[in-house]
Amino acid sequence: VFSKGETYWIRFHFKSGEKVGGYYGTKSFASAYPQSPELYVQELWRLDKDGRFMEKDKRTAGGYIKVEDCRMVEFLAEEEK
Numbered sequence: 001v002f003s004k005g006e007t008y009w010i011r012f013h014f015k016s017g018e019k020v021g022g023y024y025g026t027k028s029f030a031s032a033y034p035q036s037p038e039l040y041v042q043e044l045w046r047l048d049k050d051g052r053f054m055e056k057d058k059r060t061a062g063g064y065i066k067v068e069d070c071r072m073v074e075f076l077a078e079e080e081k
Contacts, residue, residue, distance in 0.1 A: 010041060011051055011074040012065055021045030021053045022063060024075075037067035 010022045022041030024030075031038040044063040045053045067073060 009045075009053065009076040010039075011047065011076070012070050013072040013074070014069055015071050016069075019047050019051060020063070020065075021047045022065070023056075028062070039065045039067065039073075041065065 007026070008024045010024055012020045012022060014020070022039070022045065023043035024039065025042050027042040029040050040062060042062040044057040044060050046055050046057060048054050
């Protein structure tokens with residue numbers, strides 16, 4: 001997914017039940033094997049109860065996500081946000 005050089009909206013579904021949105025753009029990065037899967041998304045977004053992107057969290061400079069803490073990671077095309 002990441003080697004394509006495309007941008008994505010991402011929904012992180014954590015094992016705790018929490019959900020968070022992220023924007024994976026040109027300033028984002030992902031670890032590669034043999035490292036554990038981790039993502040840095042350049043923007044974090046608040047999601048509503050239905051998982052829709054509501055607003056960018058302006059207090060952060062992005063977010064570092066350990067994929068092992070997630071039960072699912074959804075990649076959305078630009079127009080699906």
